[in-house]
Amino acid sequence: xxVTMADVAKEAGVDKATVSRVLKGDPRIxxxxxxKVWEVIKRLGYKPNALARGLSARKSGLVYIxxxxxxxxxxxxxxxxxxxxxxAMDKEPIVYVADYFDADFIRSRSMAHKVEGIIWVGSPPSDxxxxxxxxxxxxxxxxxxxxxxxxxxxxxxxxxxxxxxxxVGDTKANSMLKRELAECGTDGENTLWICxxxxxxxxxxxxxxxDQKFLDIVNSDGEFTMGDLLLLFNDINYAKALGGGCIYLPxxxxxVLAARLLVNMLKNREVPQKNLVRLTIEF
Amino acid sequence: xxVTMADVAKEAGVDKATVSRVLKGDPRIxxxxxxKVWEVIKRLGYKPNALARGLSARKSGLVYIxxxxxxxxxxxxxxxxxxxxxxAMDKEPIVYVADYFDADFIRSRSMAHKVEGIIWVGSPPSDxxxxxxxxxxxxxxxxxxxxxxxxxxxxxxxxxxxxxxxxVGDTKANSMLKRELAECGTDGENTLWICxxxxxxxxxxxxxxxDQKFLDIVNSDGEFTMGDLLLLFNDINYAKALGGGCIYLPxxxxxVLAARLLVNMLKNREVPQKNLVRLTIEF
DNA sequence: TTGTACGCGTTATCAT
DNA sequence: ATGATAACGCGTACAA
Numbered sequence: 001x002x003v004t005m006a007d008v009a010k011e012a013g014v015d016k017a018t019v020s021r022v023l024k025g026d027p028r029i030x031x032x033x034x035x036k037v038w039e040v041i042k043r044l045g046y047k048p049n050a051l052a053r054g055l056s057a058r059k060s061g062l063v064y065i066x067x068x069x070x071x072x073x074x075x076x077x078x079x080x081x082x083x084x085x086x087x088a089m090d091k092e093p094i095v096y097v098a099d100y101f102d103a104d105f106i107r108s109r110s111m112a113h114k115v116e117g118i119i120w121v122g123s124p125p126s127d128x129x130x131x132x133x134x135x136x137x138x139x140x141x142x143x144x145x146x147x148x149x150x151x152x153x154x155x156x157x158x159x160x161x162x163x164x165x166x167x168v169g170d171t172k173a174n175s176m177l178k179r180e181l182a183e184c185g186t187d188g189e190n191t192l193w194i195c196x197x198x199x200x201x202x203x204x205x206x207x208x209x210x211d212q213k214f215l216d217i218v219n220s221d222g223e224f225t226m227g228d229l230l231l232l233f234n235d236i237n238y239a240k241a242l243g244g245g246c247i248y249l250p251x252x253x254x255x256v257l258a259a260r261l262l263v264n265m266l267k268n269r270e271v272p273q274k275n276l277v278r279l280t281i282e283f
Numbered sequence: 284x285x286v287t288m289a290d291v292a293k294e295a296g297v298d299k300a301t302v303s304r305v306l307k308g309d310p311r312i313x314x315x316x317x318x319k320v321w322e323v324i325k326r327l328g329y330k331p332n333a334l335a336r337g338l339s340a341r342k343s344g345l346v347y348i349x350x351x352x353x354x355x356x357x358x359x360x361x362x363x364x365x366x367x368x369x370x371a372m373d374k375e376p377i378v379y380v381a382d383y384f385d386a387d388f389i390r391s392r393s394m395a396h397k398v399e400g401i402i403w404v405g406s407p408p409s410d411x412x413x414x415x416x417x418x419x420x421x422x423x424x425x426x427x428x429x430x431x432x433x434x435x436x437x438x439x440x441x442x443x444x445x446x447x448x449x450x451v452g453d454t455k456a457n458s459m460l461k462r463e464l465a466e467c468g469t470d471g472e473n474t475l476w477i478c479x480x481x482x483x484x485x486x487x488x489x490x491x492x493x494d495q496k497f498l499d500i501v502n503s504d505g506e507f508t509m510g511d512l513l514l515l516f517n518d519i520n521y522a523k524a525l526g527g528g529c530i531y532l533p534x535x536x537x538x539v540l541a542a543r544l545l546v547n548m549l550k551n552r553e554v555p556q557k558n559l560v561r562l563t564i565e566f
Numbered sequence: 567t568t569g570t571a572c573g574c575g576t577t578a579t580c581a582t
Numbered sequence: 583a584t585g586a587t588a589a590c591g592c593g594t595a596c597a598a
Contacts (some may be wrong), residue, residue, distance in 0.1 A: 002394065004575055015585045020577060028583060047394045051343055052575030054334045055590050065378075067359065076350065076358050076380055084383040092396065095348075095378040097359055100367040111285070111330045113375065238521045287591060298569050303593060311567060335591035338574050 003046045012040040023048065060114040061090060063262065066106060067097045068122025069136075069170070074234060074251035078135075081255020082119060089263050091116070098122075117262045131265040133258045136172065140273075143265065145258050147249060148276040153180035155281060159245075160229045165191040169233030169247070192228075236282065245283045253277060286329045295323040306331065343397040344373060346545065349389060350380045351405025352419075352453070357517060357534035361418075364538020365402060372546050374399070381405075400545045414548040416541045419455065423556075426548065428541050430532060431559040436463035438564060442528075443512045448474040452516030452530070475511075519565065528566045536560060 009016045014033060021029050022037040029037075040046075054060040065082060067075060079095070086093050094115070096106060103125040110118065110130060117131040118124070124134050126141050134144040156165065156177075165186075167177060174193045181191065230244030239246035254277055264271045292299045297316060304312050305320040312320075323329075337343040348365060350358060362378065369376050377398070379389060386408040393401065393413060400414035401407070407417050409424050417427040439448065439460075448469075450460060457476045464474065513527030522529035537560055547554045 006575075016576080017578085017586080018584060021584085024577090030583060033583080047391060049338070049397065049575050050395045051334050051337045051397055052590090053577075055332070055338055055574090055592090056576040056578080058590075060334055062375075075362075079358075079378060079380045080382055083378075083380055087383050087388070092345075092377050092392070093379075094375050095362060095366075096376075097362045097366050099363055100370050105370070108330060109375070112333045114332065114334055235520065237518065289591075299592075300570080300594080301568060304568085307593090313567060316567080332591050335574090336593080338576090338590090339592045339594085341574075 002049075003044045004049070005046070008037065008040050008044060008046050011044060012037050054114065058114070059116060061092055062113050062115045063091050063093055064106065064110055064115050064118040064120075065093050065095045066101075066118060066120045066122070066124075067095070068120070069098065069172075074249060077251035078121070078255040081252040081257075082259045083255075085256055085259035085263060091263075116266055119258045119262055131262060133262045133265070135254060135258050138274075143261055143271055143273050143275070145254055145261065145275045145277060147176070147279050149176045149180045149279070150183060151276075152247060152279040152281065153177060153186075154184055156229075156231065156247075157181065157184055157186050159281070160186070164228045166194065166228050166230045166244075167191060167233070168194045168231070168235075171195055173233045173247070231281070239282075245281055248280045248282055250277055250280070285332075286327045287332070288329070291320065291323050291327060291329050294327060295320050337397065341397070342399060344375055345396050345398050346374050346376055347389065347393055347398050347401040347403075348376050348378045349384075349401060349403045349405070349407075350378070351403070352381065352455075357532060360534035361404070361538040364535040364540075365542045366538075368539055368542035368546060374546075399549055402541045402545055414545060416545045416548070418537060418541050421557075426544055426554055426556050426558070428537055428544070428558045428560060430459070430562050432459045432463045432562070433466060434559075435530060435562040435564065436460060436467055436469075439512075439514065440464065440467055440469050442564070443469070447511045449477065449511050449513045449527075450474060450516070451477040451514070451518075454478055456516045456530070514564070522565075528564055531563045531565055533560055533563070 005016050005019050009019045012019070014037065018029065018033065019037055019041075022034050022041075050061060063086060065079070079093070082093055094113075106118075107125075107128065109115075110128075115130060117133070118128065119133045119135060120142075121135040123137050123139070124132055124142060126139075132142045134142045136146060138144060138146050165181075167174060169177070174195060178191070178193060230239075230242055231247055232239040232242070232244055233247050234249055236246045236248070257275060257277065261271050261275065288299050288302050292302045295302070297320060301312065301316060302320055302324075305317050305324075333344060346369060348362070362376070365376055377396075389401075390408075390411065392398075393411075398413060400416070401411065402416045402418060403425075404418040406420050406422070407415055407425060409422075415425045417425045419429060421427060421429050448464075450457060452460070457478060461474070461476060513522075513525055514530055515522040515525070515527055516530050517532050519529045519531070540558060540560065544554050544558065
């Protein structure tokens with residue numbers, strides 16, 4: 001059995017309540033008592049029991065991070081960002097990844113665990129009543145963090161300068177960019193949209209057997225040539241190998257931002273509902 | 284305030300203890316009472332408070348998943364695997380990613396949260412006294428899950444058949460494979476080891492301006508030609524683009540295995556200390 | 567088969 | 583400035 005507050009109190013010759021106050025930094029405790037209590041705490045290696053604390057305070061200190069996307073290559077970065085903030089606030093991130101849960105599962109468990117808030121990467125169900133930050137989608141029900149697609153669309157249009165565009169990304173990136181490119185007047189017909197999930201063979205750069213020119217083949221249902229603008233989503237090595245550009249999602253920053261927003265909501269501070277992050281493009 | 288066990292008991296006209304027993308499926312409860320209690324539970328939407336339960340049972344239901352690696356592209360898959368098992372066992376995965384914690388941080392928090400076990404992807408400190416499964420490294424202090432490097436090394440040797448090998452992976456994969464290749468008699472001098480973390484420019488496939496032959500340039504400190512065997516770690520698209528092979532780590536399976544081992548340890552079952560998973564190679 | 571009563575480790579509300 | 587005591591919600595030995 002580990003050291004409890006009662007053990008510390010007895011050893012220090014004070015009441016449990018006093019130990020609790022010392023721990024919270026209550027200013028009404030005499031310096032002498034405070035010092036004594038801290039000494040005992042350290043000597044005994046006492047760690048407050050988070051469960052008991054949660055039960056008493058009606059706060060678990062737990063935050064859910066839900067990943068709905070099947071494949072998010074930048075998950076580590078996002079989690080690093082989230083973790084930095086949460087760790088500083090003494091909150092614990094509980095991570096759920098798509099495919100072994102549904103919305104009801106999350107709802108049920110989050111209630112059982114008295115979760116304080118949820119960061120939901122994807123499209124959260126609209127009837128959750130815990131503090132929620134949605135990441136990736138634009139929604140008017142929750143505070144959200146989303147890439148600034150229209151901004152990058154304009155930049156792409158400028159770079160393409162009339163050339164055919166070949167874009168390889170996930171389902172969401174493709175559809176968002178498609179919409180925004182149309183919005184700023186780029187002909188969708190002139191663009192080839194490829195879902196990297198549907199690329200079992202990948203893109204290969206081959207040399208033509210007859211005229212010795214480069215030929216890029218895309219999974220046998222599309223074809224493009226060296227003159228086209230090839231853009232890949234979030235995969236810099238692959239992009240460089242193919243001589244294309246990389247649209248880069250600032251995942252770590254998004255994690256930091258999402259966690260900050262949530263923490264502020266938990267403190268009952270006002271937070272902006274719309275939060276757009278800038279995408280960058282790199283060749 | 285949410286519905287508690289006392290609410291259910293009062294509504295059903297029984298004692299809290301009876302509700303508790305119904306919840307655990309205690310066979311000594313009369314079918315009639317059982318039915319009545321379940322009806323009320325559902326009607327009121329009662330969810331047991333996991334904190335109170337944990338406090339009473341001295342079990343939090345929390346498991347830490349620690350990722351020490353700075354960049355693990357297969358993290359989603361691993362977590363999916365872990366999650367499948369843990370969810371079925373009513374355990375919650377708390378995820379920590381390197382760079383905002385150290386071993387003491389983990390130790391301290393895990394004590395506070397009465398964590399039941401830890402899955403540590405990397406090299407866990409040797410003095411943790413919670414049930415632990417180490418993933419990736421071979422260690423004799425803990426139960427571990429690790430890739431079967433020597434196996435794949437033999438396969439690579441056979442495929443290379445004397446050719447020069449160029450291997451692009453992370454620090455650990457490189458060093459493990461290097462050792463195993465040496466073990467089975469392949470000349471290390473003849474292999475080029477590249478860390479993908481140190482590949483800001485990536486690998487590009489260029490055509491030589493004079494003789495029109497392919498030339499692959501690696502980050503300006505190494506060079507290889509089409510005759511070499513190019514192998515990439517865990518990056519199938521990139522590998523296909525470069526015409527190389529991909530050494531594939533079965534991340535999801537490793538997650539499942541690690542979680543299974545941990546769960547069995549928590550049930551005080553005997554588990555094997557060494558657990559090797561097979562790597563595959565794909566062109 | 568079911569109820570009573572206490573313990574789990576904190577925090578919060580009164581007292582003193 | 584500090585102590586005593588009552589919650590917090592659940593599990594469980596002990597009674598009945």
